[in-house]
Amino acid sequence: GESVGLHLPTLSVQEGDNSIINCAYSNSASDYFIWYKQESGKGPQFIIDIRSNMDKRQGQRVTVLLNKTVKHLSLQIAATQPGDSAVYFCAEEGYSGGGADGLTFGKGTHLIIQP
Amino acid sequence: NAGVMQNPRHLVRRRGQEARLRCSPMKGHSHVYWYRQLPEEGLKFMVYLQKENIIDESGMPKERFSAEFPKEGPSILRIQQVVRGDSAAYFCASSRSLGNTEAFFGQGTRLTVV
Numbered sequence: 001g002e003s004v005g006l007h008l009p010t011l012s013v014q015e016g017d018n019s020i021i022n023c024a025y026s027n028s029a030s031d032y033f034i035w036y037k038q039e040s041g042k043g044p045q046f047i048i049d050i051r052s053n054m055d056k057r058q059g060q061r062v063t064v065l066l067n068k069t070v071k072h073l074s075l076q077i078a079a080t081q082p083g084d085s086a087v088y089f090c091a092e093e094g095y096s097g098g099g100a101d102g103l104t105f106g107k108g109t110h111l112i113i114q115p
Numbered sequence: 116n117a118g119v120m121q122n123p124r125h126l127v128r129r130r131g132q133e134a135r136l137r138c139s140p141m142k143g144h145s146h147v148y149w150y151r152q153l154p155e156e157g158l159k160f161m162v163y164l165q166k167e168n169i170i171d172e173s174g175m176p177k178e179r180f181s182a183e184f185p186k187e188g189p190s191i192l193r194i195q196q197v198v199r200g201d202s203a204a205y206f207c208a209s210s211r212s213l214g215n216t217e218a219f220f221g222q223g224t225r226l227t228v229v
Contacts, residue, residue: 009155036220043119043206043220044158089157102148102160102174103218 012112019077021109023090028071030092034103035064035075037086044089047075077111085113117142119209119221120189127227128197136192136224140209147190148218149182152204164190197228 013019025033031052036044050057050064050073057064063076073090087110091103120139128134140147145166150158160174164184175182179197184190194201204225210218 041222043121043222046217046219091158102150102163102171103158104160105150105157107155107157 009107010110010112012114013080014114015082016079019075019080019084019111021075021077021088021111023073023075023106023109025071025073025090025092025104025106027092027104028068030104032093033064033066033073034091034093035062035073036089036091036105037084038089038108039086047088080111080113082113082115085111087111119144119207119219121205121207121221121224123224124222125225125227127229129229130198131196134194134197134201134226134228136194136205136207136226137189138192138207138209138221139189140207141211141219144209144211144219146210146212146218147184148208148210149190149192150206150208152206152223154203158206161192194226197226199228202226202228 034049035047037047038044048057048059048062048064050066052068055066061078065074075088077084087108089108090106093103119141122137126134138147147164149161151161152158162175162182163171164182166184167186179195181193192205204223206220206223208218208220
C-alpha cells in the first residue's frame with residue numbers, strides 16, 4: 001500500500017505488503033530527521049534517523065528516504081506485520097520552531113494493518 | 116537498564132490546582148526534554164534542560180509553567196493553576212549528549228484537568 005499525497009491521517013495496508021509513509025518538512029535548515037513509532041498509550045519509540053548529508057538509510061525492514069529538493073521525507077516498511085500498527089511521526093531537528101534544541105514533530109500517520 | 120521513567124502515568128487535577136510531573140532520565144543521561152501532545156496531534160517541544168540549567172525554554176508558555184532539573188533527583192515540570200486546556204500527554208525524553216540523537220522517550224504523563 002502506498003499513501004496518496006502527504007499527511008494522510010490514516011494508512012491501511014494488508015499484512016505482508018510494503019507501507020510508505022510520507023512527511024513534508026518546512027525548514028530547509030533542518031539537518032537531522034527521525035521517524036518515531038507511537039503505540040496507543042505509550043511514548044514515541046525511535047525507528048530510524050537520517051542526516052541531511054544522506055538521501056537514504058536502511059534499517060531492519062525500514063528505509064528512510066530524504067529528498068531535500070522538495071523537503072520530503074518518507075518511511076518505507078517492508079512486509080508489514082500486525083505489530084507495525086501504530087501512529088508514525090516524522091521529526092526534524094533544526095532551528096524550525098521546535099526550539100533551537102527541540103524536535104519539531106509532524107502530525108502523524110496512523111498505520112493500520114489489515115489481516 | 117531502566118528507560119526513561121515518568122510519574123505519575125495519569126494525573127487528574129481540578130482547575131486552579133498545581134500539577135507536578137516527574138521525569139527520571141536514563142542512567143548516564145544528563146539531557147532532558149519535555150514535550151506536550153494534544154489528542155490526535157504530534158508532540159510539541161516545551162523545554163530542554165541539563166543538570167541545574169535550562170538551556171532552551173522557547174516552547175514553554177510564559178505563565179504558569181516551569182521546569183527544573185536539579186543536581187539530584189528527577190526533572191520536574193510544574194504547571195500552576197491548571198486550566199482545562201492544559202489537559203494533554205506530557206512526554207519526557209533524555210539523551211546522553213547534546214542534541215536529540217539517540218533521545219529516548221518515557222511513557223508519558225496524561226494530565227486531565229476537570
